[in-house]
Amino acid sequence: MTTAVTTEITDGIAVVTVDNPPVNALGYDVRQGLADAVAQTDGDDSVRAVVLIAAGRTFMAGAEIKEFGKPMQDPGLPDVVLSIESARKPWVAAIHGTALGGGLEVALGCHYRIVDARAKLGLPEVHLGLIPGAGGTVRLPRVVPVARAAEMVATGRPIRAQDAVQIGLADRKSDGDLRVDAIAFAGDIAGDPLPEALVNRAPVDAPDEEKWREIAGKLVSKARGQNSVLRAVDAIGEAVQLDGTAALAVERQIFTELMQDPQSAALRHVFFAERSVGKLPELRGVDPRPLSQVGVIGGGTMGAGIAVALLLSGLHVIMIERDEDALAAGQGRVADTLMASVKRGLISPDKRDTLLKGFIGSTGYDALAQADLVIEAVFEDMDVKKQVFAALDAATRPDAVLATNTSYLDVNEIAASVADPSRVLGLHFFSPAHVMKLLEIVRPDQVADDVLATGFALGRQLGKIAVPAGVCDGFIGNRILSAYRRECDYMVEDGATPQEVDSAMKAYGFPMGIFAMQDMAGLDIGWAARKRRAPTRDPKERYVSIADRLCELGRFGQKTGAGWFNYPEGSRRGEPDPLVENIIAEEAAKNGIEQRDFTAEEIMDRILGAMVSEGRAILEEGIAASPEAIDVVMINGYGFPRWRGGPMFAAKVAEQGNG
Incomplete structure (x- = not known):
């Protein structure tokens, strides 16, 4: 067995632990380790049941990135999943963090699944121009309703633990110690007959032709030309019609075809680009300034959206407006936006109440005396913004970071309106600010490295894709x-x-x-x-x-x-x-x-x-550090289709094709 997978046996329960930091990706060492664990536990008469769990912050989160585009070294993931499913002892997947892609496919190969209350499960392969390739399209509709299976595969959106239990994807939810609860669950089912393998079962609720057309039509209408979404719907449709073995072969054929699709190459380009554009070599080893209390100047649509994003990330927020009426309107926008999140099931009512306790308003800049960061989000007028920054310069601590949310204006000119321009940068949010993932971080000439690092730290805390940009009219x-x-x-x-x-x-x-x-x-x-x-x-x-x-x-x-x-x-x-x-x-x-x-x-x-x-x-x-930065901005801020890779990538592909 490889060091990435270890097995510990206590009182007849084998605990197989995957430990492949940082996200327990399913590289060769993990795949071989899992295959060895099946052989070991099947051959040990003392083992009554097996718990599969992962170390670190997450369950298995998909394929090993460095293996993308290369032939998979044996054992391949489909064979590993099949070996777990065919094991002589029952396997219980204990899921925390995220079980995504191949990670969820491994869990589907297990006979039972128990999920931590905060876990998320999904099959996001469509975002890479692919479909699941290790049985996900076949096993999922044999354990959850077909409509939900099709939605999960075609959209790539993960579901929460509670939803997983409700639709049958998970057998139990753990609100305490997942390892303890999983071992207890394994002990409870150890004497039961092995459940029928998912691959051998019939779909949960095979729809008739008319119902399937309705399900598929809704998903296809949202594809906007993305092949992997269309083929994901095809794969689920075939999986529902065929027996499991034949459906696995069809899934693998579609997966292999999509691996060669130019759209998949474009989507993989975007995947890597989004993870690299915010990594600036000059900030390596630079610590950001502390962030706890953040001020927002302006309670309009943008200011309120920024305030909501900050609150949802766990920060305390002070909103400043010019008078009591404007402040009340801004605070109302924030409260209404959070209520909308409650109605959509994104946060609980108690969570909303807690967030609002960390949100205060004022008509005076003196309320910002202890703010770590202040984000100005007022009208796009240079004179107005300079007046705001002059007031902030007088009211805030000398080490507080001052940011402007300008969309076009010269951040160098704004920075010059304070005594210490090194503490000023641009944070260009996109509306609605609590939803849009893009954040352009504009670096004026005199910005301090730790101020810039603070901007990127905030971006990470907000869950944004932060892209550095130079100063010019409109940035990138x-x-x-x-x-x-x-x-x-x-x-x-x-x-x-x-x-x-x-x-x-x-x-x-x-x-x-x-x-x-x-x-x-x-x-x-x-x-x-x-x-x-x-x-x-x-x-x-x-x-x-x-x-x-x-x-x-x-x-x-x-x-x-x-x-x-x-x-x-x-x-x-x-x-x-x-x-x-x-x-x-x-x-x-x-x-x-x-x-x-x-x-x-x-x-x-x-x-x-x-x-x-x-x-x-x-x-x-x-102004932009790389073509990838431009692609990421245009895709995440301006609706450029992801599956085309961005304008610079598309131009490069076209030039290569013409060459």
């Missing part, structure tokens, strides 16, 4: 957004309709098009930015005035019922408006443009070309 994401939005404006003035542009983007895999996105965010935001840039705009640069004319009419998007599209009676689904079409035609005529038709392919070529061109400029200027 909004600068690229401005470039391709400008290209879309050109195409609309040249003859493409807003709905054609949006349709092309959705067909490519974006959740929504650029014009619908502007309507959702509010056209007044971009209008303010354009007016700010107007004095320095190159007079030779082509400028499209269509959006300005819409704003002059008070058409700011969904919030006013009209923008690029109409939104009748508060609808969130936009409808084309002849008034907008007339404005477009008038602007084209005024500028002497003869309009023409555009194909969807041409629209996307122009959009991607603008993204990549601006991305390369950002790299040359050192």
Whole structure:
């Protein structure tokens, strides 16, 4: 047996422990160790039952990353799972932390499962462009309802321990010492006949053809072109129709095909990129400053979202607003957002009450005297932000970190408004701030290393993907957004309709098009930015005035019922408006443009070309540290389809294909 897996036998119960830090990945040593443990316990007459448990902070969390894309050394995981399932002694999987991917497949090979109350279980392979490859699509619908199995495999979303018990994935929940409870459970079932292997069982509730079409249709409609989601649905459909052995063969065939799919290569690129972009060599060994109490300036949509994110991460929050009415509104937004989380089952009512006890408000900056970090989230106006930072400079401790949530403004100029610019950085959250995973950490010229390290530490605590960015107008994401939005404006003035542009983007895999996105965010935001840039705009640069004319009419998007599209009676689904079409035609005529038709392919070529061109400029200027950083920002902040790997990755693949 390998050192990654050890076996201890006491009173007839063998405890097989996997210890392969940091996440007990299923590399060769673990697979061989598990195969050896089956042989050892099967051959020992003193063993009545086996508990499979893991050391460290989690159960087995999937494949060994360094083995990705390489032939798996024997024994392969499918054979290991089958050997556990075929064991002569009952195996009980004791799950804590996360059982993901191959980890859950190993647990499904066990005859019983007991879960820690805080455990999560899932099959997230679709996020890597794959499906489960060690029997997950076959065994799961033979232990849980088929609709839930299909949802888990096709979405990759994990479920909580309580849900696992309710749907039959787990046999018992442990609210105390998992090891003790698992050993006791193993003792209880040791004398029972071995349950039938999952692979030999019938599906829990095989749906008829009409019901399956309904289940599959809902999942396929959300795929937006991602092959692994479509094939995951196929695999579950086959698993329900075929016997277990045949279904395993089909699963393996689909898994092998997807391993060669370019989408899988793109998704693996994103997987590694998201884990590497926030690791700065210059911060190695640099300790962040302590974080306990955080101030938030502003209680609007963004400020309230940031406050919620901070509260959910365990920090105490002080919200500052200009007067009592604004403060009450901001505190109400925070309370309402937390209540929405309660209604969605994300937190308990008691948890909400506890979080709100750590949330106070004030109209005076003196309440921030002991704050470790303050995040400014006021209106996007340089003079207003400078006034805020001057007040913060006077009210906070000299070692408190001061952050601005600006989307476009010069963080160096903001930092210059305090006595010690080294304590200032940018923390660009994305709305809604408590949901969106991306956090751009903007590093002004004079920022101290431990201040920057504090920004990344906060990102980790919030569960964000933190991407470093240099100072420029719009940083990484909004600068690229401005470039391709400008290209879309050109195409609309040249003859493409807003709905054609949006349709092309959705067909490519974006959740929504650029014009619908502007309507959702509010056209007044971009209008303010354009007016700010107007004095320095190159007079030779082509400028499209269509959006300005819409704003002059008070058409700011969904919030006013009209923008690029109409939104009748508060609808969130936009409808084309002849008034907008007339404005477009008038602007084209005024500028002497003869309009023409555009194909969807041409629209996307122009959009991607603008993204990549601006991305390369950002790299040359050192605003982004790598192409991977740009890809991560565009995927997590702007809806670029993950399965295409990001604009820089897609451009690289296209160039290699053309070469």
